[in-house]
Amino acid sequence: MMGRDDLEELLDLAVSLGYRLMMSGAEISRAEEAVTRLLAAYDVPGDVFAIPNCLIVTVSPEDEEPVTRMRRIGSHGTDIDGMEHYYSLARRLCIETPPPREAHEQLRVLKNTHVAYPAPVLYLGYFIAVTAFAVFFGGTLFDAVLAGLCGVLTGMFLRLMTRLRVNLFFQTMTAAFFIGTVSQTLSHFGVIRFADATAIGALMLLVPGMMMTDSMRDIIYGDTMSGINKLVQVGLVAAALLLGTGVALRLSHALWSAASLGISLDVPYAWWIQVIAAAFASGGYCILFNIRLPGIFVCMAGGGLGWGAYLLTVRLGGSDLFGYFAAAASISLYAEIMARIRKFPAFSYLVIALLPLVPGGGVYYTVEYLLQGNPALSVSQAIRTASIAGLLAVGMLVVSTLFRMANVAKQLRKAKKADGTRKRRRAR
Numbered sequence: 001m002m003g004r005d006d007l008e009e010l011l012d013l014a015v016s017l018g019y020r021l022m023m024s025g026a027e028i029s030r031a032e033e034a035v036t037r038l039l040a041a042y043d044v045p046g047d048v049f050a051i052p053n054c055l056i057v058t059v060s061p062e063d064e065e066p067v068t069r070m071r072r073i074g075s076h077g078t079d080i081d082g083m084e085h086y087y088s089l090a091r092r093l094c095i096e097t098p099p100p101r102e103a104h105e106q107l108r109v110l111k112n113t114h115v116a117y118p119a120p121v122l123y124l125g126y127f128i129a130v131t132a133f134a135v136f137f138g139g140t141l142f143d144a145v146l147a148g149l150c151g152v153l154t155g156m157f158l159r160l161m162t163r164l165r166v167n168l169f170f171q172t173m174t175a176a177f178f179i180g181t182v183s184q185t186l187s188h189f190g191v192i193r194f195a196d197a198t199a200i201g202a203l204m205l206l207v208p209g210m211m212m213t214d215s216m217r218d219i220i221y222g223d224t225m226s227g228i229n230k231l232v233q234v235g236l237v238a239a240a241l242l243l244g245t246g247v248a249l250r251l252s253h254a255l256w257s258a259a260s261l262g263i264s265l266d267v268p269y270a271w272w273i274q275v276i277a278a279a280f281a282s283g284g285y286c287i288l289f290n291i292r293l294p295g296i297f298v299c300m301a302g303g304g305l306g307w308g309a310y311l312l313t314v315r316l317g318g319s320d321l322f323g324y325f326a327a328a329a330s331i332s333l334y335a336e337i338m339a340r341i342r343k344f345p346a347f348s349y350l351v352i353a354l355l356p357l358v359p360g361g362g363v364y365y366t367v368e369y370l371l372q373g374n375p376a377l378s379v380s381q382a383i384r385t386a387s388i389a390g391l392l393a394v395g396m397l398v399v400s401t402l403f404r405m406a407n408v409a410k411q412l413r414k415a416k417k418a419d420g421t422r423k424r425r426r427a428r
Contacts, residue, residue, distance in 0.1 A: 007044065007067070009100035011059050014038055015069040016107055018048070018055045020086045025078030025289075027347055028052065028218065028226045034090040041094040052229050075168065078351065081290045082114050084344045116290050119159070126155035129284025130201045136277040136356060138269065139197030146192055147201040150182050154202055168233075172206050172240035179203055180248025188256050196365070203245070204281075207358060208237040246367045271311050278356035279304035285352050295348065298338055302353030306331040310357065324388050327357055328395025336403045350396065357392055359385040 130151025282303025
């Protein structure tokens with residue numbers, strides 16, 4: 001039986017590991033699962049509960065009072081490399097079960113040796129991602145380059161606001177205002193051709209599409225409190241985007257009597273250009289999310305695969321919305337396969353590859369149609385945006401649920417086989 005000191009150390013280890021996973025951007029369910037398995041590996045009964053901004057772990061040793069630790073989860077980004085290493089450590093500890101103090105030291109070493117990309121490389125990631133998205137949404141190459149430069153400036157601004165501890169709402173609102181104003185000004189003076197492609201490419205840095213999809217997935221999966229928490233955050237960020245973009249477009253209308261609508265949502269480029277643009281947009285985000293080689297190429301392939309699946313579905317006669325569902329299912333299948341090949345969480349590949357499908361343009365066009373005096377079209381665009389996010393969540397869940405069922409069935413077969421082996425040994 002584990003002594004009291006070791007039990008306290010194990011509890012601290014469990015909380016620290018869960019905290020590191022969540023601060024790296026891990027899913028709530030995955031963080032809970034990792035901590036639960038860690039406690040089970042040490043044969044200590046316990047309970048784990050997490051929401052986006054809080055982690056609670058309780059151990060209940062026999063004949064002793066339960067002990068609880070709680071840790072607040074602060075604001076954070078997504079660090080895929082850190083997440084993968086912490087998951088790997090969790091799996092290794094579950095297999096080896098070293099003394100809790102030694103395991104905690106391994107976690108400290110990992111934390112202290114973990115590195116992120118330096119600022120110049122991050123700015124390159126901003127440039128690549130925004131440039132590719134501007135092409136993806138139909139802008140010219142020159143539009144895309146200027147959008148990329150706008151993305152670099154936006155990245156610098158966001159990093160500065162983060163260091164100054166400015167809240168996310170104000171960061172998003174002011175950044176959206178900057179992007180909208182710059183794109184409309186460049187369009188008015190004829191520097192760029194398509195203001196919306198330029199603006200949306202940069203706004204993709206701010207759009208909470210992934211959080212929206214993740215919140216719907218949590219709700220559907222049963223993590224209702226976590227899903228609602230994220231949905232509230234999505235609402236606040238979306239409101240900041242609408243406000244910042246709306247003020248920028250209104251200011252442009254007041255100064256120049258018209259705001260440029262630019263192009264429609266239909267991307268005019270050939271399918272292979274769209275697929276390449278989607279892949280490079282995912283590659284830019286790989287840098288922003290601290291993914292290392294060869295994971296960058298894996299995620300780029302996933303981004304291109306997802307948009308290719310969408311285009312193929314639509315070309316074969318499927319509806320636009322069903323195309324998003326099919327694309328999400330294809331990416332989820334790809335992520336599950338890659339996760340088993342590379343022994344990393346599927347989320348690592350899923351979150352990046354889904355970005356080209358995130359309805360980032362929906363927010364921009366919702367505001368623009370509203371300012372043009374067309375509320376019906378604005379509402380229609382908002383409903384379409386929400387529908388796409390929901391279908392992406394369902395597409396991911398269908399595949400991930402099937403894989404989870406297969407894993408559970410495999411574990412049950414192993415347990416049954418082991419139980420049969422024990423019974424035969426007793427019979428002898």
